[in-house]
Amino acid sequence: MSAEAASSSWSDRILGGFRKTSERLAENLGGIVGSSRLSDAQLDDIEDALILSDLGPRAAARIRERLKGARFENGVDEQGLKEAVAEEIAAILRPVAKPLEIVAFPRPQVILVIGVNGSGKTTTIAKLAHLFQEQDYGVMLAAGDTFRAAAIGQLKVWADRLGVPIVTGPEGGDPASIVFDAVKAATDTGIDTLIVDTAGRLQNKRELMDELAKVRRVLGRLNPEAPHDVVLVLDATNGQNALQQIEIFKEVAGVTGLIMTKLDGTARGGVLVAAAEQYGLPIHAIGVGEKIDDLRPFDPDLVAKVIAGVFR
Numbered sequence: 001m002s003a004e005a006a007s008s009s010w011s012d013r014i015l016g017g018f019r020k021t022s023e024r025l026a027e028n029l030g031g032i033v034g035s036s037r038l039s040d041a042q043l044d045d046i047e048d049a050l051i052l053s054d055l056g057p058r059a060a061a062r063i064r065e066r067l068k069g070a071r072f073e074n075g076v077d078e079q080g081l082k083e084a085v086a087e088e089i090a091a092i093l094r095p096v097a098k099p100l101e102i103v104a105f106p107r108p109q110v111i112l113v114i115g116v117n118g119s120g121k122t123t124t125i126a127k128l129a130h131l132f133q134e135q136d137y138g139v140m141l142a143a144g145d146t147f148r149a150a151a152i153g154q155l156k157v158w159a160d161r162l163g164v165p166i167v168t169g170p171e172g173g174d175p176a177s178i179v180f181d182a183v184k185a186a187t188d189t190g191i192d193t194l195i196v197d198t199a200g201r202l203q204n205k206r207e208l209m210d211e212l213a214k215v216r217r218v219l220g221r222l223n224p225e226a227p228h229d230v231v232l233v234l235d236a237t238n239g240q241n242a243l244q245q246i247e248i249f250k251e252v253a254g255v256t257g258l259i260m261t262k263l264d265g266t267a268r269g270g271v272l273v274a275a276a277e278q279y280g281l282p283i284h285a286i287g288v289g290e291k292i293d294d295l296r297p298f299d300p301d302l303v304a305k306v307i308a309g310v311f312r
């Protein structure tokens with residue numbers, strides 16, 4: 001594929017993930033025209049449009065406040081308004097754009113990956129492993145979701161495909177003991193990063209909490225700094241449910257950063273802005289497909305333009 005074709009398919013895909021958000025926003029911003037300042041009624045309409053587009057009440061209120069003071073030298077028109085909205089969305093997103101970096105010393109850097117089943121957790125672990133391999137880091141995986149044999153098997157398939165070592169245990173085995181073995185193996189063999197899959201059953205919050213707490217305790221015993229990262233994987237097609245999941249996983253596992261997947265489909269990506277405004281957690285990357293190199297850096301300016309419909 002030519003570089004041009006590759007880049008156009010990439011922007012098409014990300015446009016897909018934010019389409020529901022941006023179409024709804026465009027529908028509601030379209031009619032707003034006027035003199036050099038926005039009226040209160042227009043500001044109300046913009047705020048409503050932002051909320052309807054999944055950006056959440058807090059981000060919407062913040063953008064309204066900022067636009068209230070804005071001057072539009074040539075009068076308000078659709079394009080100017082979209083550009084102003086894009087700039088305000090970018091201002092919310094820029095502080096949270098933060099790639100996951102391997103910096104822990106001593107090694108390994110332990111990255112716990114959490115999220116509900118089906119969110120794209122396993123695929124994201126494989127994509128992260130690939131990304132770190134490309135940066136010449138030694139990677140190891142740990143199959144800490146022992147609830148389903150399929151979950152262990154799926155991770156193993158990825159490990160084999162990528163040629164990275166993996167520590168697994170039997171179905172129903174103790175995740176903490178797998179993680180213990182994995183940290184020891186990673187330390188002994190000089191691995192740079194250990195990426196740990198974890199269970200994602202929210203049906204029994206108490207059990208999940210106990211399981212993740214035990215994994216954390218065991219990790220802490222081996223290395224007081226571990227886990228260095230606790231990355232929550234969110235499925236963008238879940239819209240506002242993503243916010244509830246952040247809330248729950250913050251409580252059960254202490255989240256340090258987010259990766260949003262499935263931003264290539266019919267997602268409601270606007271929820272990323274709501275999450276950024278409400279929680280301020282780093283957004284490490286976004287998933288835009290099922291293939292191994294479909295994990296992309298989170299580009300706040302591009303995402304803001306796509307949401308506001310500046311790119312069309």
Ligand SMILES: Nc1nc2c(ncn2[C@@H]2O[C@H](COP(=O)(O)OP(=O)(O)OP(=O)(O)O)[C@@H](O)[C@H]2O)c(=O)[nH]1
Binds near residue numbers: 261265287
């Ligand atoms: N379109 C698209 N599909 C994705 C993306 N990430 C993951 N998927 C797909 O989503 C489905 C679920 O992904 P998994 O990685 O198995 O999810 P999981 O959270 O580990 O789920 P369990 O294996 O059930 O615990 C799979 O079919 C993946 O191929 C993405 O960024 N875009």
